Amino acid sequence: MGPTATPASAHGRAEGASPQPGYVQQGEITVRRKIIVRVPVHRQGPPLKWTEKKKSRKCINVDEIAGASLSSPDALDLIFRGGERWRMKFKEECPGLSFYEGFYLRPATDRQICAQRDVIHPRSGGECEIRTFRLLKAEIDD
Secondary structure (H helix, E strand, O other), rough: OOOEEEEOOOOOOOOOOOOOOOOOOOOOOOOOOOOOOOEEEEOOOOOEEEEEEEEOOOOEEHEEEEEEEEEEEOOEEEEEEOEEEEEEEEOOOOOOOOOOOOEEEEOOOOEEEEOOEEEEEEEEOEHHHHHHHEEEEEEEOO
């Protein structure tokens, strides 16, 4: 829809008004919003060993994620705000994760990322399909 002229208010012309007194130029604008979440990745330190448990989940709310740790070429450990950890495993290796140590998420409108539905985007480009989420428990190395 192109610009149209409409009568101005009784208080005078608005800024950007057309040269004719009493008329204001109007236009239509469409705004599309995208939410992209950037998550930094840190290398895991040696003191704790994280092991996968049988407990899994289909989806994770992106607002729970505080950070991530690269655990292998085909998995990331997500660190939640409460300290809980979940391993996000990919369908295949995701080599771009170790290059810039970070990735982007594009959550659906429900603010969830789901296994076998969503992908992550390494900062170096490309995408990695999420296969599963598995709960992690810490074991102390002696």
